[in-house]
Amino acid sequence: MLEHKYDFGLVGLGVMGHNFILNVADKGFSVCGLDLDQTKVDSLIASGGDAAKVQATTKVEAFTKALSSPRKIMLLVPAGKLVDAAIESLLPHLEKGDIIIDGGNSFFTDTDRREAYLKEKGINFFGSGVSGGAEGARRGPSIMPGGNKEAYQHIKPIFEAAAAKFNGEPCVAYLGPKSAGNYVKMVHNGIEYGLMQLTAEVYHLLKHSAGLSNEELAATFDSWNKGRLQSFLVDITAEIFNQKDDKGEGHLVDKILDKAKQKGTGKWTSQNAMDLGIPIPSIDIAVSMREISAFKDLRVEAEALYGKPTPKSVDKADFIYKAEQALYFAFIITYAQGLNQLAEASEEYGYELDMAEVAKIWRAGCIIRAALLDDISKTFATAPKLKNIVMAPDFVSKLKETLSATRNVVTYGAENGIPLPGLSNSLTYFDAITSGRLPLNLIQAQRDHFGSHTYERTDMEGIFHTEW
Numbered sequence: 001m002l003e004h005k006y007d008f009g010l011v012g013l014g015v016m017g018h019n020f021i022l023n024v025a026d027k028g029f030s031v032c033g034l035d036l037d038q039t040k041v042d043s044l045i046a047s048g049g050d051a052a053k054v055q056a057t058t059k060v061e062a063f064t065k066a067l068s069s070p071r072k073i074m075l076l077v078p079a080g081k082l083v084d085a086a087i088e089s090l091l092p093h094l095e096k097g098d099i100i101i102d103g104g105n106s107f108f109t110d111t112d113r114r115e116a117y118l119k120e121k122g123i124n125f126f127g128s129g130v131s132g133g134a135e136g137a138r139r140g141p142s143i144m145p146g147g148n149k150e151a152y153q154h155i156k157p158i159f160e161a162a163a164a165k166f167n168g169e170p171c172v173a174y175l176g177p178k179s180a181g182n183y184v185k186m187v188h189n190g191i192e193y194g195l196m197q198l199t200a201e202v203y204h205l206l207k208h209s210a211g212l213s214n215e216e217l218a219a220t221f222d223s224w225n226k227g228r229l230q231s232f233l234v235d236i237t238a239e240i241f242n243q244k245d246d247k248g249e250g251h252l253v254d255k256i257l258d259k260a261k262q263k264g265t266g267k268w269t270s271q272n273a274m275d276l277g278i279p280i281p282s283i284d285i286a287v288s289m290r291e292i293s294a295f296k297d298l299r300v301e302a303e304a305l306y307g308k309p310t311p312k313s314v315d316k317a318d319f320i321y322k323a324e325q326a327l328y329f330a331f332i333i334t335y336a337q338g339l340n341q342l343a344e345a346s347e348e349y350g351y352e353l354d355m356a357e358v359a360k361i362w363r364a365g366c367i368i369r370a371a372l373l374d375d376i377s378k379t380f381a382t383a384p385k386l387k388n389i390v391m392a393p394d395f396v397s398k399l400k401e402t403l404s405a406t407r408n409v410v411t412y413g414a415e416n417g418i419p420l421p422g423l424s425n426s427l428t429y430f431d432a433i434t435s436g437r438l439p440l441n442l443i444q445a446q447r448d449h450f451g452s453h454t455y456e457r458t459d460m461e462g463i464f465h466t467e468w
């Protein structure tokens, strides 16, 4: 029997759960953790110190009895069956009005199913994205909750205290009903995939064409991080280039196998964008590149078979200058695509997302935090119904300014056999959506030719078919 009543409960004492509890406790709330693994329970009790502030147990009943009413229980367990299992184990011990928050990367339709199921039982369910990794959980993550608006009032003080702060504003907000929070987190991860792919391409270019050493790469990314590209991913990239290998000579980055894994959130973003009919090619290709990276043996054999052109020599300083512009251009396009998907999903699924708020809560704590997000949130604040930031005056000037360098960089990659699919997809997306007339009239003609699928005309109303 635990002696105190705790403000907040958390199930799953892995690194994220452990750290999030300590973060919440630092903010003055008492927290109780639950995990079936006694070593994790012991480790939390040891880190927590004062048992009146931080407690943990392996027993579900003791855990639920120790929580003040309405119970606010967050799950930080791997997405999938374990979330359902955790919910089922808690249910017999809960009362109407209690709150369960899934803080993992659950697929949004699973969240909708769980929300409806728990609603019947009088339990409020929140799907809440949490971004920022282990460090974010401890020091302040970006939190993306969705669910019942009234019930959110119970968790709001805890989340606002625990979240990262940007200029004093907490990086958390009630986002919308049902799976709004999980959906926003899914797209956050899609954008994350896109930005990571883009930084990897620029690394490839700078290393193999401009011949930058790891020290020079670190200095370049570090200086970019002090400018308009300021972001978590650019910052850690500089740090990565500085890391020496503790198991041998040289830098660690050069020893890491070039096969990127994935847990699926980027793929889900792409799949759902297809369902919505929203093009996000910069994110799609980032998923495909992780898949291509897995074909290591084939890639090595194919390189031997086809060879590679020797990259044309370049002026280092000029190349770095252009690469910065191309990366900035493609970062904007990647955010634009992800946010476009969110705006459409909001209508389709009735999330009623406040896009300025979404951009605001991504300004600190999360993996895609970047100076650009402050500009994006200001843009949406003045134009809440904007579907694509590419159309906003501030972004028109940013894109125009960096377009020519982006064309140069992408052309260089194509001519020298350096794959830059994220950069070139971003450029192609831009060129396509800024083309008043595309050659898709021909596709309509072909469809009508082979399948009588009909077409519309530019000069008269109606649906037409031709015997070609």
Ligand code: 6PG
Pocket: 105, 130, 131, 132, 133, 189, 192, 261, 262, 263, 264, 265, 266, 366, 367
């Ligand atoms: C975050 C991250 C996190 C994600 C990892 C790994 O916002 O903190 O998005 O939720 O799980 O980045 O993702 P992949 O294994 O799919 O690369």
